[in-house]
Amino acid sequence: ADFLEKKGESVSAVILLELDHFVAFKRAFGRVKVPGSDQTYNIYYNNEGVETRYEEDPTGKYPPRLVAIKEEVELERRADDANAAAVIKRIDTYIEATQPLIEYYDQKGIVKRVNADQSIEAVRADIEAIIESVK
Structure with a gap:
């Protein structure tokens, strides 16, 4: 925020996509x-034809691994999405990094909130409406 002000730039709107933290977790952790x-696909939301199961670590040293399968093919996961603790850490880091900015711009009255727990089309329409309103 200070960087933009020092450069003489102004911000007319800040779009905040709001999403319940558990929903955000499931979107990342469930992505395959x-x-x-x-x-x-997403094992929680877009999962038609996707089977899930837990694979035990043969040594017993590690917790079970969640495996998603479609048509007998094991689906891939990003390494950082497959680790629940890493997903939680990413969400927490995002909140810590953005909260001061949200508060700063909220005090200026320019934060425009969008419910991100709706269809992609609905989120897009809400964002487009905000952009049109500040032109």
């Missing part, structure tokens, strides 16, 4: 894709 493809 077909190997070698851009086809993605």
Whole structure:
């Protein structure tokens, strides 16, 4: 915020996509894709035809691993999405980093909130409406 002000730049609106933290967790932790493809699924939301199971670590040293399968193919996960603790840490870090900015711009009355727990089309429409309103 200070950086922009020092450069003489002004901000007319800050768009805040609001999402329950547990929903954000499930969106990241549940994300899977077909190997070698851009086809993605989410084990919690977009999961038609996707089976899930837990695989035990043969040594017993590590907790069970969540595996998603579609048409007998194991779906891939980003390494940082497959680790629940890492996903929680990412969400916490995001909140810590953005909260001061949100408060700063909220005091200026320019934070525009969008419910991010709706369809992509609805979120896009809300964002476009905000952009149009500040032109």
